[in-house]
Amino acid sequence: MITLPHGAADSRRKGVFRLSISADTLRGHTDTIILTQLMRGDNYGYEINKTIQQRTGGKYGFKEATLYTAFKRLEAAGLITSYWGEDGPGARRRYYSITDDGRETWEKNCREWQDTRALLDALISFEEE
Amino acid sequence: MITLPHGAADSRRKGVFRLSISADTLRGHTDTIILTQLMRGDNYGYEINKTIQQRTGGKYGFKEATLYTAFKRLEAAGLITSYWGEDGPGARRRYYSITDDGRETWEKNCREWQDTRALLDALISFEEE
DNA sequence: GGATATACCTTATCTGTCAAGGTATATCCT
DNA sequence: AGGATATACCTTGACAGATAAGGTATATCC
Numbered sequence: 001m002i003t004l005p006h007g008a009a010d011s012r013r014k015g016v017f018r019l020s021i022s023a024d025t026l027r028g029h030t031d032t033i034i035l036t037q038l039m040r041g042d043n044y045g046y047e048i049n050k051t052i053q054q055r056t057g058g059k060y061g062f063k064e065a066t067l068y069t070a071f072k073r074l075e076a077a078g079l080i081t082s083y084w085g086e087d088g089p090g091a092r093r094r095y096y097s098i099t100d101d102g103r104e105t106w107e108k109n110c111r112e113w114q115d116t117r118a119l120l121d122a123l124i125s126f127e128e129e
Numbered sequence: 130m131i132t133l134p135h136g137a138a139d140s141r142r143k144g145v146f147r148l149s150i151s152a153d154t155l156r157g158h159t160d161t162i163i164l165t166q167l168m169r170g171d172n173y174g175y176e177i178n179k180t181i182q183q184r185t186g187g188k189y190g191f192k193e194a195t196l197y198t199a200f201k202r203l204e205a206a207g208l209i210t211s212y213w214g215e216d217g218p219g220a221r222r223r224y225y226s227i228t229d230d231g232r233e234t235w236e237k238n239c240r241e242w243q244d245t246r247a248l249l250d251a252l253i254s255f256e257e258e
Numbered sequence: 259g260g261a262t263a264t265a266c267c268t269t270a271t272c273t274g275t276c277a278a279g280g281t282a283t284a285t286c287c288t
Numbered sequence: 289a290g291g292a293t294a295t296a297c298c299t300t301g302a303c304a305g306a307t308a309a310g311g312t313a314t315a316t317c318c
Contacts, residue, residue: 025241027157056248120246
């Protein structure tokens with residue numbers, strides 16, 4: 001789900017010998033990350049992904065298949081809508097727009113992230129009683 | 130992956146209309162959570178799960194199928210070993226023990242969790258430039 | 259005209275989760 | 289003695305999300 005520069009794809013193939021858990025660690029946050037970008041205004045897939053890459057110092061970015069799967073999922077759920085951009089220079093662009101339902105879901109997911117973060121902090125760190 | 134008291138299972142069936150994202154949010158941390166418990170010493174499945182439930186105020190716990198799938202995965206990866214406990218009162222117990230590789234993986238996963246947490250904080254919150 | 263960057267999309271496959279079943283033992287209550 | 293309950297482990301089948309590997313099309317640069 002998330003681009004890792006070196007050998008990450010191979011690490012998934014063997015299953016039990018994962019060299020990185022980043023992919024599964026971020027699983028489940030794809031939709032919220034995309035919704036966050038759309039909270040800033042309408043945007044198209046390629047640009048959204050580039051922004052995410054920039055914001056993480058070029059370390060992370062969605063695989064295209066993941067990105068477009070997520071767009072379809074979000075649109076089917078009524079959380080975003082889409083439209084073709086006006087013909088301009090370069091390839092055509094499909095723009096996405098967050099709906100009111102999307103904004104509600106985004107807020108709910110943000111609150112959930114706070115809870116989940118606290119929960120994992122408690123479960124993953126090793127401390128004596 | 131994680132027990133939610135009311136209707137969480139149903140929320141997964143529809144796919145796009147998830148009532149809760151907790152399950153997918155925690156996906157990928159199962160192994161690390163189990164390894165954390167085993168860092169405290171050898172333990173068996175049922176007890177590990179009860180401890181997790183207690184530590185989260187009874188709100189979360191692994192589904193049994195998830196738990197035993199994870200044990201198998203971890204053992205196949207050489208991160209844990211297992212042995213049958215001595216016959217005592219109650220049902221037989223299979224104890225799990227973390228290996229040196231498991232300890233290394235646990236430490237790596239903990240560091241990754243720190244990184245991932247910071248990354249998601251940056252990607253999920255909505256802030257102006 | 260070829261390389262490169264942009265921009266979108268589909269299909270098949272893999273993995274983790276988990277609902278729904280199962281088995282077996284020990285204790286408590288009547 | 290018999291039933292309920294708690295403990296404890298396990299398997300199978302189905303599903304959703306991620307993504308490798310393919311594809312199409314347009315515009316710019318050399």
